[in-house]
Amino acid sequence: MELIFPTVIIILGCLALFLLLQRKNLRRPPCIRGWIPWIGVGFEFGKAPLEFIEKARIKYGPIFTVFAMGNRMTFVTEEEGINVFLKSKKVDFELAVQNIVYHTGKMGTVNLHQFTGQLTEELHEQLENLGIHGTMDLNNLVRHLLYPVTVNTLFNKSWFPTNKKKIKEFHQYFQAYDEDFEYGSQLPECLLRNWSKSKKWFLELFEKNIPDIKACKSAKDNSMTLLQATLDIVETETSKENSPNYGLLLLWASLSNAVPVAFWTLAYVLSHPDIHKAVMEGISSVFGTAGKDKIKVSEDDLEKLLLIKWCVLETIRLKAPGVITRKVVKPVEILNYIIPSGDLLMLSPFWLHRNPKYFPEPELFKPERWKKANLEKHSFLDCFVAFGSGKFQCPGRWFALLEVQMCVILILYKYDCSLLDPLPKQSSLHLVGVPQPEGQCRIEYKQRI
Numbered sequence: 001m002e003l004i005f006p007t008v009i010i011i012l013g014c015l016a017l018f019l020l021l022q023r024k025n026l027r028r029p030p031c032i033r034g035w036i037p038w039i040g041v042g043f044e045f046g047k048a049p050l051e052f053i054e055k056a057r058i059k060y061g062p063i064f065t066v067f068a069m070g071n072r073m074t075f076v077t078e079e080e081g082i083n084v085f086l087k088s089k090k091v092d093f094e095l096a097v098q099n100i101v102y103h104t105g106k107m108g109t110v111n112l113h114q115f116t117g118q119l120t121e122e123l124h125e126q127l128e129n130l131g132i133h134g135t136m137d138l139n140n141l142v143r144h145l146l147y148p149v150t151v152n153t154l155f156n157k158s159w160f161p162t163n164k165k166k167i168k169e170f171h172q173y174f175q176a177y178d179e180d181f182e183y184g185s186q187l188p189e190c191l192l193r194n195w196s197k198s199k200k201w202f203l204e205l206f207e208k209n210i211p212d213i214k215a216c217k218s219a220k221d222n223s224m225t226l227l228q229a230t231l232d233i234v235e236t237e238t239s240k241e242n243s244p245n246y247g248l249l250l251l252w253a254s255l256s257n258a259v260p261v262a263f264w265t266l267a268y269v270l271s272h273p274d275i276h277k278a279v280m281e282g283i284s285s286v287f288g289t290a291g292k293d294k295i296k297v298s299e300d301d302l303e304k305l306l307l308i309k310w311c312v313l314e315t316i317r318l319k320a321p322g323v324i325t326r327k328v329v330k331p332v333e334i335l336n337y338i339i340p341s342g343d344l345l346m347l348s349p350f351w352l353h354r355n356p357k358y359f360p361e362p363e364l365f366k367p368e369r370w371k372k373a374n375l376e377k378h379s380f381l382d383c384f385v386a387f388g389s390g391k392f393q394c395p396g397r398w399f400a401l402l403e404v405q406m407c408v409i410l411i412l413y414k415y416d417c418s419l420l421d422p423l424p425k426q427s428s429l430h431l432v433g434v435p436q437p438e439g440q441c442r443i444e445y446k447q448r449i
């Protein structure tokens with residue numbers, strides 16, 4: 001009898017605790033966890049993550065958790081969750097992404113429009129290498145054009161290699177680094193040998209070059225490149241040792257997003273004959289029809305070519321990053337569910353931009369929908385979150401828009417272009433950054449005379 005009483009108390013206590021935990025779990029969003037410990041649904045999720053999250057939304061509703069590789073990722077897809085994601089102090093950006101990202105938000109203060117002249121010059125220089133006529137994979141063409149243009153403009157004039165072997169190496173290492181970037185922050189480097197080798201190659205390159213990059217100010221006006229400005233901030237606020245990592249982050253963020261956006265913009269414009277025609281009429285009305293002159297593109301010219309800016313933005317709407325991420329630091333309530341601290345809160349710009357509630361006829365490439373955006377006041381369409389939003393919005397967004405517009409203008413001004421393949425599908429392998437095309441899409445270009 002003496003033993004029965006405490007035993008009953010313990011059992012009742014356990015039961016109460018169990019019911020309490022159950023109740024707490026009941027207030028959590030539905031969780032897709034699979035049966036394998038730690039791995040969860042990692043294999044299914046990893047095969048085609050973009051499709052996985054849309055199927056989960058259809059099956060489980062506007063908020064759900066995916067458990068994979070030891071992480072709880074809670075996806076929000078509608079207003080209430082999106083507002084919490086973008087505005088709540090209970091979620092954190094820096095803890096959610098690689099440690100090295102903190103503080104770069106300050107880059108936003110640099111006046112990117114000072115780059116108009118240099119971008120034009122660099123683009124003309126690289127376009128010379130295309131010759132007068134050719135056929136090649138459009139993605140390859142854009143990479144060969146924009147890798148050097150971006151690096152020389154953002155980092156240091158003439159920093160991009162000019163020797164063929166080194167250029168090839170740069171392309172190979174960058175593509176390997178880009179390919180596994182999102183796994184690089186989650187898996188041990190020994191499992192990602194190519195990624196780790198490429199990272200080392202770039203860090204060494206930055207280590208070697210940072211003193212030169214810092215020393216070399218523009219001879220014309222003593223102005224700084226974006227990397228110089230960022231390094232000034234990094235070295236004052238953290239330590240010199242972080243500089244190569246920041247350099248590499250900036251390199252990845254700029255090349256891995258702006259280059260595929262330029263590819264998709266050209267591919268969309270060239271595969272829509274009416275839009276292509278209207279774009280060409282715009283270019284001829286500002287610069288004339290002949291394509292041989294080394295035209296200078298000013299900010300005024302860009303204002304007159306609003307359709308091209310809309311085409312770039314419409315492309316970014318359709319090819320937005322698969323996810324952006326925050327870490328929940330204090331339990332937060334969304335749609336009557338409690339999201340526990342430690343969860344990663346995920347928002348998919350890609351799928352949000354395909355919700356007909358926010359973007360009518362979402363699958364169509366309709367640049368004119370941007371007529372409604374107040375671009376003069378630097379604001380995008382409601383629910384357009386390709387660059388994130390709020391405090392941690394992408395600091396490179398205006399540079400990217402400028403660079404892609406100039407790239408499109410100069411290619412189409414100089415060359416008569418047509419696509420030899422249909423618009424490719426996008427690769428569904430990656431969630432981070434702008435998606436890459438799956439397979440090739442050839443372009444034929446002929447210099448205008």
Ligand code: HEM
Pocket residue numbers: 093101102103104105154226249250253254255257258261316320321324325385386387388389392393394395396397399400401434
């Ligand atoms: C169209 C091209 C681009 C897209 C779609 C894009 C998108 C994004 C997104 C979604 C974020 C995260 C925002 C968030 O979580 O709220 C981000 C961050 C960032 N982006 Fe971009 N980006 C682009 C181009 C660029 C360029 C050209 C640069 C460099 C010049 C750049 C530099 C960065 C940096 C450094 C961050 C980290 C922000 C921080 O530390 O606060 N991006 N970008």
